[in-house]
Amino acid sequence: EYIVPIINGEAIDSKNIVPIDNLPTVYTIIVAIDLEDLKYNAMAYMTSYGSRIYMSRNNRLYIASPATTFQELYLNASIKFIEFSLDYLPQNISNIVKEYMRNGNYSKAYEVIVGYISSLDYDKAKSIINNINSKLNEVKYRYVDKTHFYIYTVDGIDISYRGSFTVDGSLLDQFCMEELDKSFFIVATTYTEQTLIYEATKYDIVPPFDRRIEITICSDSNCTTTTIPIESEPRTKTSLISITPIFSPASTANNVYIIDLENLIKVGELLNLAEGERIYAARLVKNIFFLVTFRQVDPLYAIDISDPSNPKVLGYLKIPGFSEYLHPLPGDRLLGIGLEDGALKISLFSVSDPIKMSETSTIKISNTWSPALQDHHAVTVYLGRNITVIPVYMGYGAKQGFIIINYSYNKLGIDQIIDHLNPLRSVYIGSELFTISSTSIKIYNLDSRNLEEEIKLS
Known part of the structure; x- marks a missing residue:
């Protein structure tokens, strides 16, 4: 059964369905609409699913898709596990395994090997597994997450596929990717690496003992019970050995890549920033890319990307807590919204000198959470009045607004x-501030700070 995308009640024309990946998992449907006459064009591209979308001012659409290598890694590592195991098998078992390998039946070959090793004394089985792991580590069978980018161009209502590229690491959000001077694309990722190893685990077998089961049958108020003795079969083994593939503890680092959009190749990179930490926020301001990573303290990095082929760290600032969102303000300042020791933290950074950045002011509100920590749309910045408005749940939700x-x-x-139950968003029009929840809209006058009107939504 074929699934065809439907737009405006009609199936997309077959000529507008374009295969991109060899093994696509979804249709990526892009619709361009002329807002004057409402004419539209719809294209369906057969790709992997997208996790983040970014549209540039230069009419380029970027869709990021996780491109992990787990399945390929597991298959290749399992084959190597089988090959390395041959050195520790008796000849008769080795011949059986080789025959399965010649026929391409690696799952059966793996089953025979695990069955043999599990039949050994635990210390001997453990020794074999350790030797195999040592060989696997030499060939570096590692799981590395990757992100694949699809690029589309839009001209009026015409849509076309431009190409794609892949970088190591996973993407946090849309602020970790942005066009630079029309010709380049910058992306920041957190790179996670794990090595596949095998583990031999010993499980003790409970000694056999006689058991009895009772069967009770009731009809109306009459019940009869029958007892059946169950004799356990004699067991000669007192333990069981299980062979399990596992991943070693993950190591992380953060990378910045700069892509040449003409040739879709990498022209610059910064690797292994803040090893052991993860990206929490990013923002491009002119030719400075600001990056926040976190594990113990909050390094705010300033990265100079004026030369795309040679990005470099100008400076960094370590402070407690971390910022989930960065917003540029006039006068070479950044507003940060994040957490510190369970408190909502709003920070003001001076970044006029990226080499010597400073945190000039902070507000911390204990036992408080904000939707702004997860969605930047919850942040309203009114530059004309030098104010920022965010929804908050204070005192574990006892006070909301x-x-x-x-x-x-x-x-x-x-x-x-401002008190407002279930706060979600705010917008301003002139001197009026509209605060929005799932049940009402309140209108405040920003001059008098008085409530002018409340509109119930349900």
Whole structure:
């Protein structure tokens, strides 16, 4: 049965269905609409599923897709496990395994090997597994996550596939990818690496003992019970050995790649930033790429990408907590929203000198969470009034609403906390602030800070 995408009640024309991947898993459907006459064009590309989408001002659409290598790694490592095991098998078992390998039946060959090793004394089985692991480590069978990018161009309502590229690591969000000067694309990823090894585990077998089971049959109020003795069969083994493939503890690092959009090749990179940590936030401001990683303290990196072929770290700032979102403000400042020791933390950074960045002001609100930590759309920045508005759940949700934060050149302050249950978003129009929840919209006057009206939604 074929599945064909439907747009506006009609199946997409077959000429608009374009295969991209050899083994696609989804249709990526892109629709371009002329807002004047409402004419549209729809294309369906057969690709892997996308996790992040970014549209540039230069009419390029980027769709990021996880491209892990787990299945291929597991298959190749299992074959090597079989090959390395041959050195430790008796001739008759080795011949059986080789025959299965010649026929391409690797699962059966693996089963025979595991069965033989499991029949050995535990210390001997453990020794064999350790030797095989040593050989596997030499050939570096590692799991490395990757991200694949599909690029499309849009001209009016015409859509075309431009090409693709792949980088190591996984993408946090859309702020970790951005076009640079129309000709380049910058992407930051967290690179995770794990090695596949095998583990021999010994399980003790419970000694046999006689058991009895009772069968009770009831009809109306009459019940009869029958007892059946169950004799366990004699057991000669007192333990069982299990051979299990596992991944070693993950190691992480963070990478920055710069891609030439003309040839879709990598022209610059920064590797192994903040090893053992993960990316929590990123933002490109002019030719400086700001990156936040976290594990114990919060390194805010400033990376100069003015020369795409030679990105370099200009400076970094280590402070407690971490920022989940960075927003550029006028005057070479960054606003950070994150957490520190369970408290909501709003930070103001001075980045006029990327070599000597500083955190000039902070606000910490204990036992408080905000949707802004997970979705930047919850952050409203009103540059005309130097305020930022975010929804908050304070005191484990005992107080809910919106907090209005004012900022000057190097200082943060709290203007007002507005009560509003289930706060989600806020928008402003002129001197009015609209706070929005799932049940109502409240309208506040930003001059008087008074509530003007409440509109119930349900």
